[in-house]
Amino acid sequence: MSSKLIGVGVGPGDPELVTVKGVNALRAADVVVVPVMAAADGTDGGERGRAEATVLHYVSEQKVVRVVFALNERSDRERREAAWDAAGDRVAGLLARHGTVAFATIGDPNVYSTFTYLAHTIGELVPGTVVETVPGITAMQDLAARSGAVLTEGTEPLTLVPVTAGSAVLKDALNGPGTVVAYKFGRQAAEVAEALRDSGRLEDAVWGSALGLDAESIRPAADLDGEPLPYLSTLIAPARRDGTRGGKL
Numbered sequence: 077m078s079s080k081l082i083g084v085g086v087g088p089g090d091p092e093l094v095t096v097k098g099v100n101a102l103r104a105a106d107v108v109v110v111p112v113m114a115a116a117d118g119t120d121g122g123e124r125g126r127a128e129a130t131v132l133h134y135v136s137e138q139k140v141v142r143v144v145f146a147l148n149e150r151s152d153r154e155r156r157e158a159a160w161d162a163a164g165d166r167v168a169g170l171l172a173r174h175g176t177v178a179f180a181t182i183g184d185p186n187v188y189s190t191f192t193y194l195a196h197t198i199g200e201l202v203p204g205t206v207v208e209t210v211p212g213i214t215a216m217q218d219l220a221a222r223s224g225a226v227l228t229e230g231t232e233p234l235t236l237v238p239v240t241a242g243s244a245v246l247k248d249a250l251n252g253p254g255t256v257v258a259y260k261f262g263r264q265a266a267e268v269a270e271a272l273r274d275s276g277r278l279e280d281a282v283w284g285s286a287l288g289l290d291a292e293s294i295r296p297a298a299d300l301d302g303e304p305l306p307y308l309s310t311l312i313a314p315a316r317r318d319g320t321r322g323g324k325l
Contacts, residue, residue, distance in 0.1 A: 079171040079205050081198055082178045083185030085212015089126045090288025091133040093213045099134050101210045105178035107170050108135055111145040111163075111190050126289075127180040143167065145190050164197030171202055185209040188238060188259060215310040216257045219284040223294050225312045227255050230322065232315045243267040250275035256313040262305035269300035272313060281313040 084101050087093035094102075102108055110128040131140060143163045170177050185191040186209055195207050216236065220227050228234050233254035237246050239261035249256045250271055261268045262285065272278040281297035285306040297311060 079174075079202060080176045081167070081171065081195065081205055081207050082176065083189065083191035083195065083207075083209040084178050084180050085184040085189075085210060086127055086130040086180050086182060087213040088183055088215040088218045088287045089130065090218070091130045093218065093288065094130060094134065095210070095212065098210045098212060102131060102135050102178055102180065105139075105176045106174035107141055107177050108139055109141050109143050109167060109170065109177060109179045111179075111181070112142045113144075126182045130182075131180045141166075141170065145194075160193050160197060163194060164201055167194060167198060168201040171198070171205060181212070183214045184212045186211070187214055187236075215259065215284075215287060215308070216312060218287045219282070219294065219310050219312055222287060222292075223282045223284065223312070225280075225282050225314055227257075227312070227314075229315070229317070239264050239268060243271060247271045247275070250277050250313060253315065255315045256311075258311040258313075260307060260309075261311055262307045262309040265300055265305045265309075266302035268311060269297070269302060272297055272300075275313075277313040277316075281311060283309055283311045285309040 082101055082105065084098050086098060108131055110125065110131055112125055112128070128140065128142065143166050144159055145163050167177060179191050179194060181189045181191045183189065198205050199207070216227065219225065234257070235249045235252065235254060236257045236259065237249050238259045239246055243264060246258055246268065258268060272281055278298055282294065283297050283300065284292070284294040285308060286292045
């Protein structure tokens with residue numbers, strides 16, 4: 077029987093936002109892998125991430141396996157890829173001993189997720205492994221719900237930009253049509269605020285971090301003062317609208 081690797085989206089942090097299908101997949105798996113950040117020496121840094129905290133609402137701690145993924149490594153490519161290789165070896169070993177391994181990822185496993193790197197690695201290490209994904213609620217959906225921001229209407233496009241790609245990418249999106257969502261912009265908050273002002277998008281924009289958690293913060297983008305924010309902060313700059321119902325149909 078083929079081994080199976082399932083990427084399960086567990087949402088942005090609020091355990092109530094895990095889908096029924098996601099909960100069932102976590103409970104049915106023999107092992108649930110959660111990614112953790114690496115310490116300076118490449119070992120488990122000991123910090124419990126959002127994915128693990130969410131998973132523990134639905135499965136026992138004995139079923140959870142922490143695997144280092146160097147989530148906080150963005151400059152040293154060699155170190156980052158070495159961590160991916162080590163993680164792949166670890167999960168390959170779990171697949172050899174168990175029928176089904178679930179990998180819990182915040183948000184959705186097909187949207188800027190570590191799971192895609194793991195699935196690629198496992199495809200090479202354990203040919204024939206069945207890879208599946210269970211979709212999860214994304215941070216932009218959660219922020220829209222909590223802030224009242226409407227993501228799209230009528231024929232409006234929706235552009236999702238990781239600001240780690242550079243502020244120029246965000247500026248281009250803001251000068252285009254539709255709603256713009258920015259991920260991972262916390263360390264470049266000053267550049268983001270400048271881009272919003274230059275494009276005339278500052279007034280209606282909203283940002284949020286730690287959604288659904290005790291440290292949750294949701295504020296108007298006009299409050300951005302250039303100080304760094306949590307790395308996983310999310311921004312929504314709604315489309316320019318004239319206020320009429322069905323105006324974009």
